[in-house]
Amino acid sequence: xKRIVITGxxxxxxxxxxxxxxxxxxxxxxxxxxxxxxxxxxxxKVKIGAQVKNFNPKDYMDSREIPRIDPxxxxxxxxxxxxxxxxxxxxxxxxxxxxxxxxxxxIGGLQTIEKNILQMKEKGAxxxxxxxxxxxxxxMPSAQVSIRYSLxxxxxxxVTACATSNYAIxxxxxxxxxxxxxxxxxxxxxxxxxxxxxxxFANMRALSTRNDDPEHASRPFDKDxxxxxxxxxxxxxxxxxxxxxxQRGADIYxxxxxxxxxxxxxxxxxxDPEGWGAKQCMKVAMKKAxxxxxxxxxxxxxxxxxxxxxxxxxxxxxxxxxxxLPNIDINSTKSMVGHLLGAAGATEAAAVxxxxxxxxxxxxxxxxxxxxxxxxxxxxxxxxxxxxxxxSNSFGFGGHNCCLSxxxxx
Amino acid sequence: xxxxxIFDQMKEIIADKLGVDADKVSxxxxxxxxxxxxxxxxxxxxxxxxxxxxxxxxxxxxPSITTVQAAIDYVKxxxx
Numbered sequence: 001x002k003r004i005v006i007t008g009x010x011x012x013x014x015x016x017x018x019x020x021x022x023x024x025x026x027x028x029x030x031x032x033x034x035x036x037x038x039x040x041x042x043x044x045k046v047k048i049g050a051q052v053k054n055f056n057p058k059d060y061m062d063s064r065e066i067p068r069i070d071p072x073x074x075x076x077x078x079x080x081x082x083x084x085x086x087x088x089x090x091x092x093x094x095x096x097x098x099x100x101x102x103x104x105x106x107i108g109g110l111q112t113i114e115k116n117i118l119q120m121k122e123k124g125a126x127x128x129x130x131x132x133x134x135x136x137x138x139x140m141p142s143a144q145v146s147i148r149y150s151l152x153x154x155x156x157x158x159v160t161a162c163a164t165s166n167y168a169i170x171x172x173x174x175x176x177x178x179x180x181x182x183x184x185x186x187x188x189x190x191x192x193x194x195x196x197x198x199x200x201f202a203n204m205r206a207l208s209t210r211n212d213d214p215e216h217a218s219r220p221f222d223k224d225x226x227x228x229x230x231x232x233x234x235x236x237x238x239x240x241x242x243x244x245x246x247q248r249g250a251d252i253y254x255x256x257x258x259x260x261x262x263x264x265x266x267x268x269x270x271x272d273p274e275g276w277g278a279k280q281c282m283k284v285a286m287k288k289a290x291x292x293x294x295x296x297x298x299x300x301x302x303x304x305x306x307x308x309x310x311x312x313x314x315x316x317x318x319x320x321x322x323x324x325l326p327n328i329d330i331n332s333t334k335s336m337v338g339h340l341l342g343a344a345g346a347t348e349a350a351a352v353x354x355x356x357x358x359x360x361x362x363x364x365x366x367x368x369x370x371x372x373x374x375x376x377x378x379x380x381x382x383x384x385x386x387x388x389x390x391x392s393n394s395f396g397f398g399g400h401n402c403c404l405s406x407x408x409x410x
Numbered sequence: 411x412x413x414x415x416i417f418d419q420m421k422e423i424i425a426d427k428l429g430v431d432a433d434k435v436s437x438x439x440x441x442x443x444x445x446x447x448x449x450x451x452x453x454x455x456x457x458x459x460x461x462x463x464x465x466x467x468x469x470x471x472x473p474s475i476t477t478v479q480a481a482i483d484y485v486k487x488x489x490x
Contacts, residue, residue: 064429127461130453 003257004173005409006353007250008087008238010079010187013337013347014050014231018082023354025336026362027382031215032337033229039195046202048214049193050231050338061148068131069144070109075343076141076189077148079103079236083185084149087238091149093248098182100153100175101142103189103236104168106161106342106396109136110192141189145236153181159342161396162304164188165235166345166404170259172239182244187346189234201230204269206306218339219366220303220332221310221378228304231338235346237353242409253353257389257407260285264399271308271395275316281401282320282391289405291389293324298361298385300348300392301376303332304339309395311371318375331364331379345394345402352406356387411489413437416463416482423462424478427455437479455481463489 011018014032015025025032032050041047052075057066060078069077080103112135116128134140139157146155154175158167165188172186201207208227210217218229245252262280266272286296302313318325333351340347355361364378390406417437425432428445441447447455452475456467459481465488467475475481 062429067429127457129457130450134450 002177003242003255004176004239005242005245005255006237006253007240007245008083008089009253009350009353010082010084010086010236011347011350012052012055012075012078012082012233013235014052014233015337017054019086019350019354022350023358026333026351026354027360029363029365029382030336031218031365032231033214033217035214044195044198044202046198046207046209047211048208048217048229049198050229051193052233068135070112070135070140071191072105072109072189073135073141073144075191075232075234076103076236077144079187079189079234080145080148080185083236083238087250089238094183096150097152099151100172100181100184101145101151101155102158102168102172102175102184102186103141103145104157104159104164104342105138105141105189106159106164107190107192107197108138109140110197111194112136114194114196145185151185160400160402161398162339162341162344163394163396163400163402164342164345166349166392166394166402167400169237169239169256169346169349170261170402170404173256173259176239176241182241184239185236186239187234187236188340188343190341190343191232192341193230193232198230208305216366218305218335219368220301220305220335220364221314221370221374221376222367223369223371225305225307225310228306228334229338231340233340233347234343235350237346237349252409254356255407255409256404257291258285258288258405260288260403260405262401264401266399269397271312272399273312275312275319277399277401278313278316278393278395279320281403282393285391285403285405289407291405293321294327295389296321296324296328296391297387298329298355298390300352300390301330301332302393302395303334303364305334313393313395314374314376325375326377328377329361329379329383329385330376331362333362335365335367345392345404348392348394349404352390352392356390356406356408359384359386361385361387411486413482413486416485417478419462420459420478420481423458424455427451427458435478437482439478440476441478442476459485465489
């Protein structure tokens with residue numbers, strides 16, 4: 001069976017742009033959460049979020065294209081430019097008919113949707129932009145990146161809410177494994193941190209309202225957690241067939257050894273309280289990768305900081321790993337970057353790859369005390385550890401569960 | 411309004427909507443061949459012209475507006 005490896009990382013995150021800045025912030029336990037800027041929050045119950053700082057689209061694309069590209073696609077392009085550069089791809093040596101894109105978004109071009117609906121209300125249907133549809137449809141991040149680099153293999157968008165980019169990376173790996181491409185740009189992008197998006201999630205009571213203490217608002221697994229913190233940005237990985245990567249002399253971060261899927265089939269937003277789906281996707285991922293319970297060194301938890309997710313996830317991990325739990329380091333990248341929704345799994349996969357490559361586990365911040373019976377060993381400070389096998393969980397509204405497994409490549 | 415008055419106001423819109431430098435836009439410019447407009451870009455420009463000059467440009471008139479001069483003539487006739 002083909003082995004799939006990560007050879008490039010591009011990150012545009014609330015705690016840093018590019019893998020170096022992202023990695024140094026992760027090790028420092030830096031928070032990307034602050035008071036929201038750029039729009040009026042008076043009407044909003046939630047006034048905090050994890051915004052991308054100092055993003056200048058001109059650094060990544062022609063200034064003339066910018067008005068016709070929704071921010072979600074701008075973020076995807078930025079992540080891709082960084083990932084391609086990091087992977088040191090010489091396009092003259094790559095068969096681009098065998099390269100594809102699967103850069104997914106959970107929501108699509110929400111800013112474009114909001115703007116055009118307001119425009120229609122104000123000025124009528126004749127004033128809806130001819131670019132409205134091509135700017136907002138959720139496949140446009142993949143499409144625009146394909147156009148940019150003339151990549152003519154498979155390209156699409158997988159939408160599974162907060163599990164979106166875990167699914168995208170898992171599917172991209174499978175596309176290579178089954179022979180439909182040799183290389184994929186895979187990941188996620190999200191740019192819905194605007195009033196309509198915030199109001200929607202806030203009214204579900206999904207968001208933290210710790211407005212006066214933003215840095216401590218995203219507190220996965222802490223007993224005083226009160227919801228997630230919305231984030232935005234993108235992360236794109238270059239995935240390659242191991243043999244082809246070695247052939248071109250690429251630096252390898254790690255292997256994506258498997259993807260495990262399951263569905264709760266329980267409720268549109270609440271997780272199955274028994275955690276069957278959460279456990280199942282981890283079990284499937286381990287089985288497909290041929291990993292036993294005692295081989296897992298590290299888990300990147302979904303860890304959203306919502307009361308329900310964190311309870312079900314921590315119970316599920318504890319039940320599944322039982323006596324092996326004390327050997328497993330666990331963290332939630334969301335404790336620092338917030339919840340990037342459709343880009344969450346990808347920013348976390350980037351974090352996993354960097355941790356494996358650097359023999360270092362980043363902290364899970366803002367955890368002060370667990371609920372009664374809490375058994376997970378969260379990493380409180382950056383620590384050295386050689387990670388041979390890692391898992392990364394993502395669970396999405398709709399009951400979509402996806403676990404990626406990663407393996408060290410020596 | 412004279413041709414030049416219309417052109418001066420139109421130039422900025424065309425440059426902005428088609429993502430070209432304003433000094434590249436002349437009365438003789440052809441939207442598609444010279445200014446790189448695609449069909450969406452052309453609709454985008456005409457929508458903005460409708461607002462700017464307070465005219466209505468029905469879809470069936472679009473094929474005739476192939477150059478900047480044709481757009482000037484169109485606006486002049488409608489405004490008059």
